[in-house]
Amino acid sequence: METLENEKSQARAICLKNLSYRYPNAVEPSLKNINLDVEKGKFFLIMGSTGAGKTTLSLCLNGLIPQLLEGKLTGWVSVAGKDVGKTAVQSLSKVLGLVLQDPETQIIGRTVEEDTSFGPRNFLVPLEEIKQRVNQTLEKVRLQGYNDRLSEELSGGEKQRLAIAGVLVMEPEILVLDEPTSELDPVGRSEIYATLADLRRKKDLTIILVEHSSEELIYRADEVVVLNQGELVWRGVPSELFRNLPLLRQWGIKPLPVSQIGWDFYEKGWITLAEIPLDIPSAEGLIRELLPKYGRWQGHLQGQAQRQVQVPGQGFGAGQRKDGLFQQELDLSKKEIAVQIKDLNYQYNSDQTALRGINLMIEAGDFVALIGQNGAGKTTLAKHFNGLLKPTSGEVIIEGMNTLKYDTSDLSKTVGYVFQNPDHQIFSATVEKELEFGLKNAGFKGEEIKERVEQVLQYTGLERYRNVHPFSLGKGERQMIAVASILVLKPKVLIIDEPTTGSDWTGVQTMMALIRKLHTAGTTIIMISHDMDLVAQYAKRVIVLKEGGVLLDGTPKSVFSNEQILIDSAIVPPQLCRLSFQLEDILGREPFIESSEFTAMFESREQSGCL
Amino acid sequence: MFIEYLPGETLLHRLDVRTKMLGFFGFIIISFLFQDPKYQLLIVSLTGLLAFWIKIPLQKIRGMLIPLIPIIISIILITGFTFAPERFDHVSSQTILFYALPGEKLGATVGGFMMGSTFIFRLFGMMIASSVLILTTSMDDFTQFFQKMKMPVEVSMMLTTAIRFIPTLDKKRRQILEAQRARGTKFNEKGIIGSIRSYIPIMVPLFINSIMMANSLSMAMLNRGYGLTRTWTSMREIAFAPRDYWVMSFIVLLITLSFFVRFRLHLGVL
Numbered sequence: 001m002e003t004l005e006n007e008k009s010q011a012r013a014i015c016l017k018n019l020s021y022r023y024p025n026a027v028e029p030s031l032k033n034i035n036l037d038v039e040k041g042k043f044f045l046i047m048g049s050t051g052a053g054k055t056t057l058s059l060c061l062n063g064l065i066p067q068l069l070e071g072k073l074t075g076w077v078s079v080a081g082k083d084v085g086k087t088a089v090q091s092l093s094k095v096l097g098l099v100l101q102d103p104e105t106q107i108i109g110r111t112v113e114e115d116t117s118f119g120p121r122n123f124l125v126p127l128e129e130i131k132q133r134v135n136q137t138l139e140k141v142r143l144q145g146y147n148d149r150l151s152e153e154l155s156g157g158e159k160q161r162l163a164i165a166g167v168l169v170m171e172p173e174i175l176v177l178d179e180p181t182s183e184l185d186p187v188g189r190s191e192i193y194a195t196l197a198d199l200r201r202k203k204d205l206t207i208i209l210v211e212h213s214s215e216e217l218i219y220r221a222d223e224v225v226v227l228n229q230g231e232l233v234w235r236g237v238p239s240e241l242f243r244n245l246p247l248l249r250q251w252g253i254k255p256l257p258v259s260q261i262g263w264d265f266y267e268k269g270w271i272t273l274a275e276i277p278l279d280i281p282s283a284e285g286l287i288r289e290l291l292p293k294y295g296r297w298q299g300h301l302q303g304q305a306q307r308q309v310q311v312p313g314q315g316f317g318a319g320q321r322k323d324g325l326f327q328q329e330l331d332l333s334k335k336e337i338a339v340q341i342k343d344l345n346y347q348y349n350s351d352q353t354a355l356r357g358i359n360l361m362i363e364a365g366d367f368v369a370l371i372g373q374n375g376a377g378k379t380t381l382a383k384h385f386n387g388l389l390k391p392t393s394g395e396v397i398i399e400g401m402n403t404l405k406y407d408t409s410d411l412s413k414t415v416g417y418v419f420q421n422p423d424h425q426i427f428s429a430t431v432e433k434e435l436e437f438g439l440k441n442a443g444f445k446g447e448e449i450k451e452r453v454e455q456v457l458q459y460t461g462l463e464r465y466r467n468v469h470p471f472s473l474g475k476g477e478r479q480m481i482a483v484a485s486i487l488v489l490k491p492k493v494l495i496i497d498e499p500t501t502g503s504d505w506t507g508v509q510t511m512m513a514l515i516r517k518l519h520t521a522g523t524t525i526i527m528i529s530h531d532m533d534l535v536a537q538y539a540k541r542v543i544v545l546k547e548g549g550v551l552l553d554g555t556p557k558s559v560f561s562n563e564q565i566l567i568d569s570a571i572v573p574p575q576l577c578r579l580s581f582q583l584e585d586i587l588g589r590e591p592f593i594e595s596s597e598f599t600a601m602f603e604s605r606e607q608s609g610c611l
Numbered sequence: 612m613f614i615e616y617l618p619g620e621t622l623l624h625r626l627d628v629r630t631k632m633l634g635f636f637g638f639i640i641i642s643f644l645f646q647d648p649k650y651q652l653l654i655v656s657l658t659g660l661l662a663f664w665i666k667i668p669l670q671k672i673r674g675m676l677i678p679l680i681p682i683i684i685s686i687i688l689i690t691g692f693t694f695a696p697e698r699f700d701h702v703s704s705q706t707i708l709f710y711a712l713p714g715e716k717l718g719a720t721v722g723g724f725m726m727g728s729t730f731i732f733r734l735f736g737m738m739i740a741s742s743v744l745i746l747t748t749s750m751d752d753f754t755q756f757f758q759k760m761k762m763p764v765e766v767s768m769m770l771t772t773a774i775r776f777i778p779t780l781d782k783k784r785r786q787i788l789e790a791q792r793a794r795g796t797k798f799n800e801k802g803i804i805g806s807i808r809s810y811i812p813i814m815v816p817l818f819i820n821s822i823m824m825a826n827s828l829s830m831a832m833l834n835r836g837y838g839l840t841r842t843w844t845s846m847r848e849i850a851f852a853p854r855d856y857w858v859m860s861f862i863v864l865l866i867t868l869s870f871f872v873r874f875r876l877h878l879g880v881l
Contacts, residue, residue, distance in 0.1 A: 090839035122836035412795035427815035441795035
């Protein structure tokens, strides 16, 4: 990119000087003394855990803070040479477009065209020009020809692209996207990333992207900025950040799975920091290169593969043989069957068949992951487990109860169902009361209620929020409240729909640790998830649904070894599995799903000590 | 929604929204001119013909009518007993059929029952006419109409946003309902208090979610320049076609004729 020397001041798209901001009624400031320059035409990534101030920062950029949201703002923000403090949000929208998290509330028009034209209409752009611009913009976000479609009927990814079109149509120089993919499935997410890549190629557009996930972005972004508790703690090239695992952990950012292997080699002194791989080809090369030197791969590795909880900071200590452990658990629980499904068919009122011919048996104490593309029938199937939906034909028997004969409120004592969005169920003024609700419905009284609430508050770590209003807490905590409000009923079967959407890595770890704890205690877990890393790491059995039927069913290893079938149903296997496919000639058909399995290939007699 | 735009190509669909609005107001005026149920019956039949012409979905109309039956009966009874004979011009209407209470109290008048029938026909007529109007006019046309009537931009903005968010909120409501049912909420508690109480777990999250959505919607609107100017570019200029002038003249003629019949000939009164 050629930056003209004489226009140096013009070359800066965004300039922040000593920016601090405190929300009204907040004790701590959300942004502390931030200084940042962004050059024109760059692609910046802003990362950090929830509550780090990422959204607050993006709201400061287009003047919504302080013009819509009050609070105490100090410092200076300038965008494309305009002083944000002195320019109305509406005028700023011509130079800086902001796309928010939830696509639903950003769509104003009933049809795609009506929505896209909203911005230019406010600027009194003539009709002919609007039509032209709308068509151009829709093409940019790959929605050409959608003009007359109803915005309500679009998919999640399409809605978010429409939201991007809505700000792009005003032809801004800078595009800021605040976690635009957090509400989307993997297909929707890759649609957004592809759109961003297109935009970068076609126009000299400065892009600021706030995002949690990193695998797809690492080579796309020019620079990363990390925020931690309102402070700007890191700025530099993405690859440098992602090789520094201790820093990532400290800031609650998810490291790339392959870098975990590399970090282990680095700790052993085999490679330099710069050699830590960040993608599959380089990891493959590295392993092939190191294997003759240090490897102990003789095919007897299976005995050494270790199972261990992936908590940051915990070492790769010696563990039990994975498959052995798995076998034992199955033996223990083989007597009982938690869920039995016979010839289940389900049809929506609109005659659209959602489930066809499903036969399943889930043993008590199992940990099952339901995966599949959106619309594959995962949620429809899960809703049969607690009777929210009744089979059109066939039957579902849960812990001996036929769902046709029981009401959801009766089943709720045995089957807990945690929905994706905690805000759909929270309605009490304190966390404690929220937890009591389910117990009261189930007919528990006085002491029993108190006791159980107490137990669950401790179990989930929500004790200190007991008397706090749930909506004053962050999304991660609200998610935990939703889980806790189900756990008070001590369900034998727990269904969790996307327990980690929108959470940062720390939040994901906490939630999954809790689910694993429940599983160990004997609860049957049925988890719906799009996060294949989690599925591979935690589930004992994976069921892949496609078009309302079961496509694959087995252990994570056996399911993820069917790479082609998975890709056909729009599922991308976890990064480490894909790495093991590349190394198939060495490892054989069975893929590895944990980084410790790779490092185990290199176990030497002089143990490298703890990580 | 119960009744919404039904795309089609009939003359009624193609007419300008202003013509249709004039027709609708004309219908209301004529309907209120006459008290005699015979005249009302004629008006209702004519509107019914219009409805038949645009192939109104009969199923929906039936669905709307059935719950009204108790109201229809009570309206006729109430007017029948409460309209005193002095209120009618014609002797025939003043006739008292019978008394509900001993001592010649609370007499049922012929005129009263006829008035009741008029009310019912008027109600039906309104229902049919407004259905025809809504079924043949798109949302776009209505916003155009508001704009032409020099209403502020906010009005049409509010209207479109409301319509846009009906399906979204309905989806939210279903999700909330499911989440609460999964926690064992029972929705068949007895008594008024019971049923109100069982809906609190639905209403509270629905309100909270709507407020949160409204909040981000307001941000999204500012982001896209809403409120910078007091007006906006019209997306479509509506224009009168020759057929509109013909239809409008016909409507005006009809209204004039009705006035003539009612006030010169003194017909259609009770």
